[in-house]
Amino acid sequence: MKSVGLEWRRRWYLKRTAPGPLRDYYAGPFPAPEQDYRTVGYVAVDLETTGLDPRRDQILSLGWVVLNGPRVDLKSARHQVVRVDGAIPAQTAIIHQITDDQAAAGQDLAATLPVLLADLTGRVLIAHHAKVELGFLGQACRRLFGNGLLVRTIDTQVVARRLLDRRDVSYRGSDLRLHRLAERFNLPRYNAHNALSDALTAAELFLAQAAYRDNGKGLPLADFLC
Amino acid sequence: MEIELIEIQEFLASRPPFDQLPEEAMARLPGQLSVRYFRRGTPFPPPDAPAHCLYILRRGAVELRNRGGELVGKLAEGDLCEMPCRFADRTGLGPGSEEQAAAVDADVAVTGSTAEDTLVYEMSGDELDALRATYPAFAEHFNHSVSSRLRKALTGMLDASTSGAALMTVAAKDLLRRGPICARPDISIREAAQIMSEQRNSALLLSHDDRLVGLITDRDLRNRCIATGLPTDRPVREIMTEKVVTIDADTPGFQALIQMTRLNVHHLPVLDQGRIIGMLSTTDLTSFQSTNAVYLVGDIYRAESVDLLVDISSKVPELQVHLVNSGATANQIGQAISAVTDAITKRLLELAEAELGPPPVPYAWMVGGSQARREQSSHSDQDNALLIADEMAEDDDAYFAALAARVNDGLHACGYVYCPGEVMAKNPKWRQPLKVWSKYYNTWIKRPDPMSLMLASVFFDLRALHDPAGLYDELHDRVLKLSRSNRIFIAYMASNALKQRPPLGFFRNFVLIHGGEHDRSVDVKHRGTVPIVDLGRVYAVSLGLDEINTIDRLQAAAGSDELTRDGSASLIDAYELVGTLRMRHQAAQLRRGERANNFLKPEQLSALERGHLKDAFVLINTMQETLSQRYQTARIP
Numbered sequence: 001m002k003s004v005g006l007e008w009r010r011r012w013y014l015k016r017t018a019p020g021p022l023r024d025y026y027a028g029p030f031p032a033p034e035q036d037y038r039t040v041g042y043v044a045v046d047l048e049t050t051g052l053d054p055r056r057d058q059i060l061s062l063g064w065v066v067l068n069g070p071r072v073d074l075k076s077a078r079h080q081v082v083r084v085d086g087a088i089p090a091q092t093a094i095i096h097q098i099t100d101d102q103a104a105a106g107q108d109l110a111a112t113l114p115v116l117l118a119d120l121t122g123r124v125l126i127a128h129h130a131k132v133e134l135g136f137l138g139q140a141c142r143r144l145f146g147n148g149l150l151v152r153t154i155d156t157q158v159v160a161r162r163l164l165d166r167r168d169v170s171y172r173g174s175d176l177r178l179h180r181l182a183e184r185f186n187l188p189r190y191n192a193h194n195a196l197s198d199a200l201t202a203a204e205l206f207l208a209q210a211a212y213r214d215n216g217k218g219l220p221l222a223d224f225l226c
Numbered sequence: 227m228e229i230e231l232i233e234i235q236e237f238l239a240s241r242p243p244f245d246q247l248p249e250e251a252m253a254r255l256p257g258q259l260s261v262r263y264f265r266r267g268t269p270f271p272p273p274d275a276p277a278h279c280l281y282i283l284r285r286g287a288v289e290l291r292n293r294g295g296e297l298v299g300k301l302a303e304g305d306l307c308e309m310p311c312r313f314a315d316r317t318g319l320g321p322g323s324e325e326q327a328a329a330v331d332a333d334v335a336v337t338g339s340t341a342e343d344t345l346v347y348e349m350s351g352d353e354l355d356a357l358r359a360t361y362p363a364f365a366e367h368f369n370h371s372v373s374s375r376l377r378k379a380l381t382g383m384l385d386a387s388t389s390g391a392a393l394m395t396v397a398a399k400d401l402l403r404r405g406p407i408c409a410r411p412d413i414s415i416r417e418a419a420q421i422m423s424e425q426r427n428s429a430l431l432l433s434h435d436d437r438l439v440g441l442i443t444d445r446d447l448r449n450r451c452i453a454t455g456l457p458t459d460r461p462v463r464e465i466m467t468e469k470v471v472t473i474d475a476d477t478p479g480f481q482a483l484i485q486m487t488r489l490n491v492h493h494l495p496v497l498d499q500g501r502i503i504g505m506l507s508t509t510d511l512t513s514f515q516s517t518n519a520v521y522l523v524g525d526i527y528r529a530e531s532v533d534l535l536v537d538i539s540s541k542v543p544e545l546q547v548h549l550v551n552s553g554a555t556a557n558q559i560g561q562a563i564s565a566v567t568d569a570i571t572k573r574l575l576e577l578a579e580a581e582l583g584p585p586p587v588p589y590a591w592m593v594g595g596s597q598a599r600r601e602q603s604s605h606s607d608q609d610n611a612l613l614i615a616d617e618m619a620e621d622d623d624a625y626f627a628a629l630a631a632r633v634n635d636g637l638h639a640c641g642y643v644y645c646p647g648e649v650m651a652k653n654p655k656w657r658q659p660l661k662v663w664s665k666y667y668n669t670w671i672k673r674p675d676p677m678s679l680m681l682a683s684v685f686f687d688l689r690a691l692h693d694p695a696g697l698y699d700e701l702h703d704r705v706l707k708l709s710r711s712n713r714i715f716i717a718y719m720a721s722n723a724l725k726q727r728p729p730l731g732f733f734r735n736f737v738l739i740h741g742g743e744h745d746r747s748v749d750v751k752h753r754g755t756v757p758i759v760d761l762g763r764v765y766a767v768s769l770g771l772d773e774i775n776t777i778d779r780l781q782a783a784a785g786s787d788e789l790t791r792d793g794s795a796s797l798i799d800a801y802e803l804v805g806t807l808r809m810r811h812q813a814a815q816l817r818r819g820e821r822a823n824n825f826l827k828p829e830q831l832s833a834l835e836r837g838h839l840k841d842a843f844v845l846i847n848t849m850q851e852t853l854s855q856r857y858q859t860a861r862i863p
Contacts, residue, residue, distance in 0.1 A: 204345065
């Protein structure tokens with residue numbers, strides 16, 4: 001029922017946010033949970049970070065792509081490396097293949113975040129294991145715009161778990177990883193490992209999950225929300 | 227577009243028609259697409275598809291069916307489908323006969339469903355039209371039917387080969403290095419020899435008012451004059467060869483070469499509407515490796531033992547490699563290789579007769595299957611039979627049994643292994659007088675059974691290789707009349723011809739990287755060329771054609787009730803394309819010292835070649851469907 005209350009909270013946030021990108025974001029009504037998911041707009045987002053703690057760690061890069069109902073619009077794909085303060089921990093650099101130089105050449109998060117917020121306006125956020133994205137984006141919004149991020153969210157990992165639970169099959173934690181699920185649904189494999197390719201995979205995974213649940217008559221958005 | 231979409235761009239860039247787009251258009255391309263996903267068993271196109279758009283299959287597979295529910299095509303990774311979808315229409319068989327036009331029309335409404343979980347890229351009709359308007363090379367892919375794409379692919383493939391390709395396409399008249407060197411036949415032998423010396427020519431044409439009357443060569447001077455002590459002041463007419471084989475000015479160079487190979491001659495006068503315009507000699511062709519065939523045949527006729535023939539025949543794979551390198555098509559290679567096999571067979575017969583003495587009654591040595599069709603590749607199996615004059619006495623068979631054994635064993639030693647089905651002259655069943663053969667055909671045609679239909683590929687592709695008494699002609703005439711009038715037999719034959727279907731779903735396996743349960747290769751002979759050969763045979767038998775070679779048959783059948791001109795041209799292109807890919811595959815294997823086989827793996831082919839092969843398969847399938855409807859083969863058990 002918390003998703004029903006979300007629209008009310010949005011209006012409350014709207015009043016309490018200073019003019020700027022975040023306030024503009026809150027000015028757009030959230031999609032209604034009872035709306036057919038095929039008529040809703042989404043933004044699939046993936047972040048790469050220096051660690052898992054939003055308070056201590058930093059965002060290294062953002063990738064996102066917009067979905068119009070059951071279509072991923074590749075024209076909207078964005079990828080942005082973010083300038084970070086200090087050196088990137090070696091471990092993180094290896095995973096994300098982002099070097100200090102690249103990060104230094106990156107854009108200020110203050111310049112990137114408004115673009116993402118504009119795309120998110122009136123749309124639903126999709127992420128795989130969304131806790132990370134919500135944590136870091138919320139922290140960034142608080143730091144840059146003075147208020148947290150409230151957004152309707154679909155976590156493809158949660159949807160995957162529900163699908164598996166419903167079918168009463170046993171699975172392991174690793175079966176819920178993005179790339180394992182992508183393989184199961186016969187999605188393309190991208191060799192590059194970056195925020196945009198993972199965001200795109202999450203978007204495609206959502207299409208696949210929706211296709212598996214939808215018998216052709218459509219479903220309410222609420223069925224997918226966290 | 228974000229640079230990270232580069233992988234999508236790369237996926238598209240290697241595939242026609244996107245390979246025709248310049249870099250800047252390619253870079254914009256991913257941004258013009260949306261991604262869609264359909265689970266297995268979902269209708270395709272989806273109910274919410276735009277009226278006009280293009281789908282590009284990235285993952286999965288789609289089966290397209292016509293109104294009758296028949297599978298008309300399969301989309302696999304990299305395939306395109308423009309909506310509204312008119313799949314069979316794109317084979318471009320066009321409005322040939324009314325019957326075919328109706329068949330095409332019925333196929334316009336294509337519905338499909340996803341055979342696997344499928345991810346597609348969707349491009350709007352407006353974007354597609356804009357690309358087509360800007361880039362003609364890109365647009366061409368859509369304008370062209372499957373058949374014209376095949377034609378283009380074939381031309382491109384042969385052009386790209388090597389310089390030797392010239393021989394395949396250049397006319398005999400363009401190979402001539404100088405005008406004819408002619409003399410009148412009433413000059414003396416000495417004068418003729420003087421002209422030949424001055425002109426540095428090994429042969430001299432003898433003519434009357436531009437009309438050819440004979441030919442002499444260095445060898446004639448030696449054998450018929452010097453060796454016999456004939457005075458050199460005698461007229462040259464006395465030693466000239468009068469029955470000279472000539473070729474027409476427009477004959478392709480390669481055909482001239484085959485002619486020389488078959489006849490074992492080194493000179494061919496070239497005539498333009500009966501007028502001599504020059505003479506082609508093997509030396510004119512020596513710049514082409516394929517000339518080897520002529521020398522090989524020369525060696526064969528000089529070989530005095532089976533052992534020597536075995537040595538010579540070991541060079542046949544090399545010949546095939548040379549021919550492939552010089553850009554020959556499958557049909558041209560088949561002609562050359564079969565000419566060599568013919569020569570070996572004839573020489574074995576001569577050697578056997580020299581040993582056993584002349585035959586007690588006339589006989590005909592008949593060859594069947596690919597040798598008869600002149601479609602052999604290096605070292606095919608042997609298929610042959612003996613037709614003996616009806617006058618044969620009972621104990622005459624001992625002679626023919628011995629003859630057959632020598633030739634069959636000789637061929638086996640030369641690498642033409644024994645026919646697994648025992649269709650060889652040494653098998654008493656296939657060594658019979660004319661009256662028995664007539665009975666055989668009578669039974670096959672009037673009471674077709676699986677066995678006789680299997681044998682049809684040998685005995686309805688039959689040619690007399692050595693038949694001094696013309697026994698075969700008589701049998702052949704009878705069989706043609708009998709089979710042509712027997713529609714039920716032809717329907718059975720048609721049904722049999724549809725047993726080997728091209729693997730429309732083959733490329734799907736290519737998508738299944740984890741597949742494993744599939745043998746990921748295609749037998750291009752049995753599923754590509756054999757179906758066309760079988761179609762050609764049905765057309766030939768039904769129309770009572772004399773032709774045996776598949777391309778000759780398809781050409782002869784063009785424009786008849788059985789086959790439209792377009793259908794014929796397309797089938798010939800498909801046949802040459804599949805056959806040439808097969809020959810190249812085999813040449814590569816032979817070069818690596820491996821045994822040649824017919825199994826092509828998709829990863830051996832470029833994306834472009836895969837596309838062409840698939841076009842060929844679609845076309846074969848369409849022609850088979852047409853045949854099936856015509857003969858209602860579904861009713862035949």
